[in-house]
Structures are given as structure tokens and as C-alpha cells.
Amino acid sequence: SSGINAEWPLRPGFEEYLLDADWSLNAGNWMWLSASAFFHQYFRVYSPVAFGKKTDKNGEYIRRYLPVLRKFPVQYIYEPWTAPLSVQRAAGCVIGVDYPKPIVDHGVISKINIGRMKKAYGSNSSPKIEHQQKRKATSDKDLGRKTKKPKITDFAKKM
Numbered sequence: 001s002s003g004i005n006a007e008w009p010l011r012p013g014f015e016e017y018l019l020d021a022d023w024s025l026n027a028g029n030w031m032w033l034s035a036s037a038f039f040h041q042y043f044r045v046y047s048p049v050a051f052g053k054k055t056d057k058n059g060e061y062i063r064r065y066l067p068v069l070r071k072f073p074v075q076y077i078y079e080p081w082t083a084p085l086s087v088q089r090a091a092g093c094v095i096g097v098d099y100p101k102p103i104v105d106h107g108v109i110s111k112i113n114i115g116r117m118k119k120a121y122g123s124n125s126s127p128k129i130e131h132q133q134k135r136k137a138t139s140d141k142d143l144g145r146k147t148k149k150p151k152i153t154d155f156a157k158k159m
Helices: 023-033 048-055 060-065 085-091 106-122 127-134 152-158
Strands: none
């Protein structure tokens, strides 16, 4: 993700202001995007700046949902903190006064977090895990067993 660890969204207030808040979905998505979900390519980092520039070149989404940034020129809409003070004043939004400064420097923190993830994945080679990776998984279908597909009502019966 942007380099913010997976625990950040769980801080008080985050989900209160999230337009489409859904805790169960957000927790899973943040784990995936932060590369802290299992079997993920930890070196794939999503940049909030690059993604926006690629998918919404004129910043229409930002302009709609962050009206305080609406008047920024296209070249600064995804990184308003890089705009000269004169541009910020002309847009009616001074970063650090009218809109918060970035929480992290994505270019710096993403490299630090990639290093941390690389170290964590590298230290995760226990004999048990190596055995599981080498062992061929066999399912009931592979063994010719017939399995009963659960019905939606089966779940309710277990409650």
C-alpha cells in the first residue's frame, strides 16, 4: 500500500469518516494492499499518487470528494503538498493549514516496509512450513470421494 502498516486503519476515527466503511471488508482489503496477507507479493506496493494519476488523470474523483482540493491544477491534484505556496494560496488551500500534511513520505516508507516484509518472509522457513510446501495436497475429489455440498440452511442449524 502507501507504506502505512495494516494497523493504521484500525485507529479511532478512521472508519467513522470512511464513506464506504465496512469493517470486515476493509480489514481484509487493508491486509491485502499492505502486503501483510498470506502468500502475497510483498514487493508490489500500491502508490496512492501513481494509481490516481494512472486511473483518473484529471483528478475528478479528488475534486468531487475533497472539495477543498478542487481548485488545484492537474499537476498538483494528487500531491498538493508539492505545490508552491503561491499555487496553494491561489487554490484556497494551504497544506498543513486547510488540509493535512501527508502522514508519511510514500517514496521513503514504502522502501522501508518492503525491506521489513522481505526480512519477515525470509525468516519464515521453519521445517514444518517446508514440509507443508513439499507435501502434495490431496482433496476428496482427487481421492474419488463424493462430497456433499453444504446447503445454506446447514449453517443456521449449527447455531
